[in-house]
Each structure stands twice: as structure tokens, then as C-alpha cells.
Amino acid sequence: MESALRIQVTGPEAREAIARVAYAEAGNQGDSGLAGVVYTILNRLQDGRWGTTVDSVLNARSQFEPVSRVGGDWRRLPAVSSAAQARIDTILNLALEGRLPDLTNGARFFQNPAIVADRARSGQVSPGLVNFGGAPPSAVIGAHSFYVEAGRGGRSSSGRALRSQGVAPIARTDVMFVGENRADPAPVADSAPALESSPSGDPAGDPSRRLFVSHDGRISADHP
Template sequence: MATSGLAALVAGPEAREAITRVAFAEAGNQGDSGLAAVVYTILNRVQDGRWGATVEAVINARGQFEPVMRAGGDWRRLPASTVAQRARIETILNLSLEGRLPDLTNGARFFQNPQIVADRASRGEVSEGLVNFGNTGPSAVIGAHSFYVEARSAGGRGTRAPAPTSTPRGSPAAAAWQSAGGAIFVGDNRAVGPEVPPSSASPNGAGQGSLRATPVTDPGRAIFVVGPGLAAGSDQ
């Protein structure tokens, strides 16, 4: 990636802030591996070129990242990143661009939480064909998320984006999302788990203060390990 010209596209502060906001909106509770996987999916899409020639174009592409769609189609409307969040994504980006962090997704350009998509399909909110993108084999499974190099429609053909196969019976927002060609991240795909009690607020506001220690199953897989069974948190 360092020699592909991609480094120049993600060098600016706007591009990096966009990646940070989306990565945490999509996988903020999936640990560093989950964050890195989302970052790589974005980078792979930028390299691919089908969703735009810049980071911001890729992230704002219509109907692709649901947090962006819910924010009106502009990543700038997502919550601003904190100092700790930026540090984590900067580390992931820099290691990736230097060739020191392998692509955990094996080249993925799509991802979803299959369980949440299946639940939505069972309620008639989305097409059954969106579950695993028409039974597409994942290139990686990281936490609650499955990643895919390409997505297929229910008919099994390779597609640039998952095509809608029926009119959703859910909310107008769901209809707008599906009519746009489907999202790579269907629904609120964060894994359901115990909430970690928030630390005391910093007197200087969001983005200030020290990193919060968060219990993790495998701290050895985290980039910032702060103690036995602990990794750096995401909200301070």
C-alpha cells in the first residue's frame, strides 16, 4: 500500500478523521482487530476505485456505510473523534501503510453482521438475499463481523454492490437504504455485550485525559495493552 499511491490519499487530516469516525461508528466495540478490519475495508475500496477516488468519496458513497447514511450521507455529521480514538486509528493506518500490519480481511470490500442481517430478514425488513450477501463465502470473520472480497445478490452473480431483491416492508429509512443498493454494513452491527462503566468525565471535555482501561478477552490482540486483561479504552 505504501507504493500504490494510497498513502497520499490518506495523509490529510480530513481523510484520517473520516476513517476514524466511521471505524468507531461501525466497530467501536470490536477491539483493535475489528477496527483494523474496517479500516482495511475502507482502504481496499479506495484502491478499488468503484466507490470513488478519495477517502471521503468512498465513505460518503450513497447507501454504503449505514452510520453515514443515518447521519444524512455526510461523515462530518458523525460524532467527532477523541484523542484516544485518533491515536488508535493513526497507529492502524501507519502500520498498514508501512506494510507492518497485514490485511486481516484478506482484501475485503464488504462486511456485515450476518446474525443481525438474518434477524432483519426474518422480520421482513430486508431481503433474504442480503444474508451473507447471497451466501457469499467470507474472506474473514472477525468478532461479530464477516468480511467479503465481493458481494453476490440472491441470484449468486458477482456484483459491485448487493442489489435489492425485493421491496423491504420495514421503515422508510430501510426502504431508502435498500433502494440505494444495500449497505456494506447492514444495520447496527455492533456485537451485543456487557456495557463497560464509563470513567469519570475529563474536566477538559471529550478527547482529553488518559486512556480508559477496558476489560478484554484477549489483551494480547490489542494494540494498546495497559495491564492484565485490560486494553486502552476508546472514549477518553
């Protein structure tokens, strides 16, 4: 990812902010669901329409429902545990290192369509909010559907239509399979302090072994 984005999410407050919002939005959706929200935040940062800082993106008016419910400031959301923070730090580190693909396929919006549809039926919200105006999702992860654009028939800013059919749901799991790890050992130790307690036999230098992220934020070569 771009160096400017790395700088924006390097500080502890920025990472705490992302963790609080990700858990408020998808704390019950497993690692893949959390990663989907994290990538949506990163994609918005790169886009620039919601500001160029983590604060401005997360506190943007009427964008993240949990933030809106507490008055528009992510700092009023409940703090997360150290294990939960390590989990988000791991997702961020892997994403920034290019070792975790964007499961959302570039999404900048997401919703729980079942909840939005229920609210529309009861008159709480406009029916037009369901699936953001009928936009086909770029990904479905657990209960959340993700979208590159809202209210544009699913088209990206480049005008390319997204596939409206065949979007395979990503199963929610407690352990997220990242894939074959082809990173050198040194950057892992330097850029991911939360991973220092990884089991012995660090898989970072062995590209033939697979990499998993466990529920407590640790990296392992084998499924726990």
C-alpha cells in the first residue's frame, strides 16, 4: 500500500480508533468480517472523500452507525481488549505489507442488508437504502455486504460495472487463513510488535508453509 496510508495508520491512536470501530461494527463476524471493515476504512482513506485522516474518516457524519450513536466521536465507543487490539494490528500489518488481500474488492461502503431491509419495512429508513440503492455487492462476508459505490448501480469510480451475480459469501471463522507466507522474517518482527509472542519455529521465512491468524492475533504456520 501507499506510503502515505502507512503513515496515517502507524500511530497508536489511529490503530485504536480503527479497532474500536471495527469491533463495534463486526465484533461478531470473525476475523474475515473484521478485515472487511478494516479494509473499508483503508479504502476510504485512500479515496479522500471522507477526509485524509483516520479521525475524519471514522467521525464523518452519518457514516459509521456505532460512531453516530455515541455522538459522532469514535473515542466514545468502548475500548477493546489488548487481545482484540492485537487482532486488528495483525490485520493492519498484513494488509499494509501486502500479505492480506482486500476481501472486499475495493469496497468503500458496507451494510447488513437484512437489518436495513427490516428497518425499511417498518418505515425507519427509506427503502432506497437497502443495498445502497440496489447496488450489487463486491463481496459478502458473514452478515455484511460490501460495495465499491453506493447508489450507482454498483459501478466503481472508474465506471466499470461490478459483477451482480456469483458473489461468493466468505464464511465467518475464528481463524483467518491468510495464505502462503512469502515475507522475509525481519520485517515481521520489526513491523508487528504484537506478534512477538508467536510460537517458536517462526514460519515467516518459509514460503512453502501456510499462514493463519488466530483469534488472539497470533500468527501460526498451522491451523490451531
